[in-house]
Amino acid sequence: MPVQGGRRAVLVTTVLILAVFVGGLSLLGWGRANQVAGVVSAVVGVAALGVGVCALLAPSGSTSVRVSRTGRATAAGGGDANTGAVAPSSGGAVSVEETGDARADGGSANTGYRRQA
Numbered sequence: 555m556p557v558q559g560g561r562r563a564v565l566v567t568t569v570l571i572l573a574v575f576v577g578g579l580s581l582l583g584w585g586r587a588n589q590v591a592g593v594v595s596a597v598v599g600v601a602a603l604g605v606g607v608c609a610l611l612a613p614s615g616s617t618s619v620r621v622s623r624t625g626r627a628t629a630a631g632g633g634d635a636n637t638g639a640v641a642p643s644s645g646g647a648v649s650v651e652e653t654g655d656a657r658a659d660g661g662s663a664n665t666g667y668r669r670q671a
Contacts, residue, residue: 618646621653621667629658638666 575594579587621639629635635656648667656663 618648619667620649622649622651624652624654624665626654627656627663629661629663631660633658633661635661635663636668638664638668640664640668640670642670 579591582590619639619641624637627635627637635658637654637656638650650666653665656665
Protein backbone atom coordinates (compact mmCIF):
# COMPACT_ATOMS: atom_id res chain seq x y z
CA MET A 555 0.00 0.00 0.00
CA PRO A 556 1.81 3.12 -1.18
CA VAL A 557 -0.16 5.47 1.05
CA GLN A 558 0.94 3.75 4.25
CA GLY A 559 4.52 3.55 2.98
CA GLY A 560 4.38 7.28 2.22
CA ARG A 561 3.11 8.04 5.70
CA ARG A 562 5.87 5.97 7.24
CA ALA A 563 8.48 7.82 5.14
CA VAL A 564 7.08 11.18 6.27
CA LEU A 565 7.12 10.07 9.91
CA VAL A 566 10.71 8.79 9.72
CA THR A 567 11.86 11.95 7.92
CA THR A 568 10.15 14.14 10.52
CA VAL A 569 11.81 12.29 13.39
CA LEU A 570 15.22 12.58 11.71
CA ILE A 571 14.77 16.32 11.12
CA LEU A 572 13.72 16.83 14.74
CA ALA A 573 16.74 14.87 15.98
CA VAL A 574 19.12 16.97 13.87
CA PHE A 575 17.38 20.16 14.99
CA VAL A 576 17.57 19.26 18.70
CA GLY A 577 21.20 18.18 18.28
CA GLY A 578 22.06 21.48 16.59
CA LEU A 579 20.31 23.52 19.28
CA SER A 580 22.19 21.66 22.00
CA LEU A 581 25.48 22.86 20.51
CA LEU A 582 24.43 26.52 20.70
CA GLY A 583 24.24 28.70 23.78
CA TRP A 584 20.81 29.26 25.36
CA GLY A 585 20.39 32.74 23.90
CA ARG A 586 21.32 31.77 20.36
CA ALA A 587 19.27 28.53 20.55
CA ASN A 588 16.24 30.56 21.62
CA GLN A 589 16.60 32.87 18.61
CA VAL A 590 17.03 30.00 16.15
CA ALA A 591 14.08 28.11 17.65
CA GLY A 592 11.88 31.20 17.34
CA VAL A 593 12.71 31.68 13.67
CA VAL A 594 12.29 27.98 12.87
CA SER A 595 8.91 27.83 14.66
CA ALA A 596 7.69 30.85 12.68
CA VAL A 597 8.74 29.24 9.38
CA VAL A 598 7.13 25.92 10.33
CA GLY A 599 3.93 27.73 11.35
CA VAL A 600 3.66 29.51 8.00
CA ALA A 601 4.41 26.24 6.16
CA ALA A 602 1.69 24.43 8.14
CA LEU A 603 -0.78 27.18 7.28
CA GLY A 604 0.10 26.84 3.60
CA VAL A 605 -0.34 23.06 3.67
CA GLY A 606 -3.72 23.46 5.39
CA VAL A 607 -4.94 25.96 2.82
CA CYS A 608 -3.75 23.73 -0.05
CA ALA A 609 -5.60 20.76 1.45
CA LEU A 610 -8.73 22.87 1.80
CA LEU A 611 -8.58 24.03 -1.82
CA ALA A 612 -7.71 20.60 -3.28
CA PRO A 613 -10.44 18.91 -5.31
CA SER A 614 -12.45 16.30 -3.47
CA GLY A 615 -12.00 12.60 -4.13
CA SER A 616 -15.23 12.41 -6.09
CA THR A 617 -15.07 12.07 -9.84
CA SER A 618 -17.69 12.13 -12.53
CA VAL A 619 -18.38 9.24 -14.87
CA ARG A 620 -19.70 9.65 -18.42
CA VAL A 621 -20.58 6.72 -20.65
CA SER A 622 -22.01 7.25 -24.14
CA ARG A 623 -22.29 5.59 -27.56
CA THR A 624 -20.87 2.21 -26.62
CA GLY A 625 -21.00 -0.88 -28.82
CA ARG A 626 -22.57 -4.32 -28.41
CA ALA A 627 -21.44 -6.95 -25.90
CA THR A 628 -22.44 -10.61 -25.63
CA ALA A 629 -21.45 -13.13 -22.97
CA ALA A 630 -22.18 -16.84 -22.70
CA GLY A 631 -21.66 -19.48 -20.05
CA GLY A 632 -22.29 -17.27 -17.05
CA GLY A 633 -20.03 -14.39 -18.10
CA ASP A 634 -20.63 -10.66 -17.87
CA ALA A 635 -21.58 -8.48 -20.84
CA ASN A 636 -20.94 -4.80 -20.29
CA THR A 637 -21.48 -1.87 -22.64
CA GLY A 638 -21.66 0.67 -19.85
CA ALA A 639 -19.32 1.15 -16.93
CA VAL A 640 -18.59 -0.84 -13.78
CA ALA A 641 -16.54 1.11 -11.25
CA PRO A 642 -16.24 1.80 -7.53
CA SER A 643 -18.62 4.34 -6.09
CA SER A 644 -17.23 7.71 -7.09
CA GLY A 645 -19.57 9.97 -5.18
CA GLY A 646 -19.71 12.22 -8.23
CA ALA A 647 -22.09 12.70 -11.13
CA VAL A 648 -22.95 9.78 -13.41
CA SER A 649 -24.15 10.25 -17.00
CA VAL A 650 -25.11 7.28 -19.21
CA GLU A 651 -26.58 7.75 -22.69
CA GLU A 652 -26.92 5.80 -25.92
CA THR A 653 -25.25 2.61 -24.72
CA GLY A 654 -25.18 -0.48 -26.93
CA ASP A 655 -26.91 -3.83 -26.48
CA ALA A 656 -25.61 -6.17 -23.80
CA ARG A 657 -26.73 -9.81 -23.78
CA ALA A 658 -25.68 -12.51 -21.34
CA ASP A 659 -26.65 -16.17 -21.41
CA GLY A 660 -26.69 -17.26 -17.77
CA GLY A 661 -24.62 -14.30 -16.58
CA SER A 662 -25.24 -10.60 -16.16
CA ALA A 663 -25.64 -7.81 -18.69
CA ASN A 664 -25.02 -4.12 -18.05
CA THR A 665 -25.81 -1.31 -20.45
CA GLY A 666 -25.60 1.50 -17.94
CA TYR A 667 -23.51 2.21 -14.87
CA ARG A 668 -23.05 -0.32 -12.08
CA ARG A 669 -21.53 0.80 -8.80
CA GLN A 670 -19.34 -1.69 -7.00
CA ALA A 671 -19.48 -1.89 -3.24
